[in-house]
Amino acid sequence: MWGQQQFGIRAVIAPSFGEIFYFNALNNGLLLVSLPAAQVDALLARVSSAAGARLRIDVEAGRVSAADGWHADFSLPPRHRRMFAEGQDMVGASLGxxxxxxxxxxxxxxxxxxxxxxxxxxxxxxxxxx
Known part of the structure; x- marks a missing residue:
C-alpha cells in the first residue's frame, strides 16, 4: 500500500480486497472502494474510452462518479469514513x-x-x- 501511495495512487477500486490488506490500507490512508464486478467493468469502459477521464470519489456520500453522470455507491466503515473526510490516518485519528x-x-x-x-x-x- 505504501508503494502505491508513493506512486501517487490515492484510491483503488476493485470488486474485492483481502481483509488484512483492506483494513491496513484504510488505516494508513489508502482508500479502497469495493464495487460489484459489473460496476468496475462499466467504470473501466468509461475511463479507458475517454482520454483524460477523471473520477470523483465522494467519501462522505459513499459515491464514485464519472463526468458523464455514471455513478456507483459504496460503503465504508464509519470510523474510516470519518478518517478520510478529516484527512487522517489511524495515528492521527487516535491522537484526536x-x-x-x-x-x-x-x-x-x-x-x-x-x-x-x-x-x-x-x-x-x-x-x-x-
Missing amino acids: RLEEVARFEAAHWARFPWMKDVARRVRDRLDAKP
Whole structure:
C-alpha cells in the first residue's frame, strides 16, 4: 500500500480486497472502494474510452462518479469514513481522541490496580534476588 501511495495512487477500486490488506490500507490512508464486478467493468469502459477521464470519489456520500453522470455507491466503515473526510490516518485519528483514551485508562487502572506496571514490578523483583 505504501508503494502505491508513493506512486501517487490515492484510491483503488476493485470488486474485492483481502481483509488484512483492506483494513491496513484504510488505516494508513489508502482508500479502497469495493464495487460489484459489473460496476468496475462499466467504470473501466468509461475511463479507458475517454482520454483524460477523471473520477470523483465522494467519501462522505459513499459515491464514485464519472463526468458523464455514471455513478456507483459504496460503503465504508464509519470510523474510516470519518478518517478520510478529516484527512487522517489511524495515528492521527487516535491522537484526536487523547482525552477519551485518558479517561478509559484512568477507569481501567481504577478497576484493575494490580495490573498496572506488572512487567516492571516483576523485573524489579527478579533483579533484587541474589
